[in-house]
Structure formats: structure tokens, C-alpha cells
Amino acid sequence: MIRVILTDIEGTTSSISFVHDVLFPFATRHLPGFIREHVDEPAVSEQLDEVARVSGVDRSDLEGLIDALSGWIRDDRKETSLKALQGMVWEQGYQEGELKGHIYPDAADYLQRWHDRGLRLFVYSSGSVKAQKLIFGFTTEGDFTPFFSGYFDTRIGGKKDAASYRNILGELGVEAGTVLFLSDVEAELEAAESAGMKTAWLVRDGDLPETARHVARNFAEVDTLLRKR
Numbered sequence: 001m002i003r004v005i006l007t008d009i010e011g012t013t014s015s016i017s018f019v020h021d022v023l024f025p026f027a028t029r030h031l032p033g034f035i036r037e038h039v040d041e042p043a044v045s046e047q048l049d050e051v052a053r054v055s056g057v058d059r060s061d062l063e064g065l066i067d068a069l070s071g072w073i074r075d076d077r078k079e080t081s082l083k084a085l086q087g088m089v090w091e092q093g094y095q096e097g098e099l100k101g102h103i104y105p106d107a108a109d110y111l112q113r114w115h116d117r118g119l120r121l122f123v124y125s126s127g128s129v130k131a132q133k134l135i136f137g138f139t140t141e142g143d144f145t146p147f148f149s150g151y152f153d154t155r156i157g158g159k160k161d162a163a164s165y166r167n168i169l170g171e172l173g174v175e176a177g178t179v180l181f182l183s184d185v186e187a188e189l190e191a192a193e194s195a196g197m198k199t200a201w202l203v204r205d206g207d208l209p210e211t212a213r214h215v216a217r218n219f220a221e222v223d224t225l226l227r228k229r
Helices: 016-038 042-055 063-077 081-097 105-115 129-137 160-172 187-194 220-228
Strands: 004-007 119-122 148-152 179-183 198-202
Touching: 016 042, 016 063, 016 081, 042 063, 042 081, 063 220, 081 129, 081 179, 105 119, 105 187, 119 160, 148 160, 160 179, 160 187, 179 187, 179 220, 187 198, 198 220
Parallel strands: 004 119, 004 179, 119 148, 179 198
Antiparallel strands: none
């Protein structure tokens, strides 16, 4: 029986276009100024240390580090330091009312239903935990953070790596077969299945793939799968 739902965000609970057309451009515009303004704050300084280590840019070259980060945004790099800094910029935008997180109406409906039915809900996204909490805490439909029991980001491992899902299972302390992972990316589903998790492939638009996997157009169809298990 499924007792835990682990969900991706982009393309699953929320529109891909929101991330790429709203969040990323917002970070691109505001990240340089944010870093210059907050460079001496410990949380920012810690992430810049990591940017310097990964990029090879001298730690004292602030503009070089900013250029490296801007390049990572353009390339959609999954660097943990970038995600952390983006999360700080987005937090400012959400709190000042410039940003509102997108959530599909069916996701909003069933996240609450599943929580109320006693299922434990967790998020696993390449975005930082801070960014995850912001997108669900400031959605157009309200605050959904009370429904989640926890969040995982790339610090647990890459989303296409089976070891990451085994690490998550270790953190949760549950049997793999009691976890249902939701994603729109087949390679992520394969990795989760390799760790023993059950999966559902969210295909919200376009033709349905020919596959033996469970495929769902929305969370209502995921719920139908849940009730069969």
C-alpha cells in the first residue's frame, strides 16, 4: 500500500513555463544586484565560496563569480550553490509580492486530499529546498507548505541517479514499495524504480507515450492509481 508520495515540481505540480518564463528571468535580472548588495552576509558568502570552487574563478573576483552564475543560469546547470542563491533572490521577490508560485488546480486539490487521507507528502526537485518552500508557500492558490512533511534537493543526489532515491528512502525510513514518485521525466522515474519505488509518469500535454509505466494526465488520474493499490 502506498503511504508516501514523493513529487517533482516542474511539469508535475507546476508549469514548466512558470519556472523558465518567470523564475529564471527574475533571477537573471536580480541575482547580480542581490549578490553585490548582500556579498558580506554569511549565507551568500558561503555559496560564493562554492561557486569559486566549482567554476575555478578566483574567490576575490566578485564580477567573475557573477558572470559564472549567469552562465550557469543560461545553461540550466543544476549547481547546488546556484540554486541556493536563486532561492534567496526568489524569496525576496515572493515576500515583496513580485512573484506568485504556479500550481495546477488538480495538484492543489489532490495534495490537500492526500494529506487529509493521511498520506505523507514530500518534494524532490532540482531547485533548492528554500525555492521549493517558496513556490508552495506563495502560490496563486494559497500556502501549501502545511501539507508537506519534508523536502529534498540535489544535496541528496542527482534526480536521474538511483542512489539518490535510496538515500531518500534511508531518510524517510520506509519500505521502497510504499512510496509513489511522481515526475514528468522518464529518466527520473527509471532511477526511482531502480531503488524500488512505485512511479507515475505525469504527461500533461501532447501524445501519451507507449509504455508499460503508469501514465497520468493529472493528479486525479494519479489518485485513481492510488485507489487501485
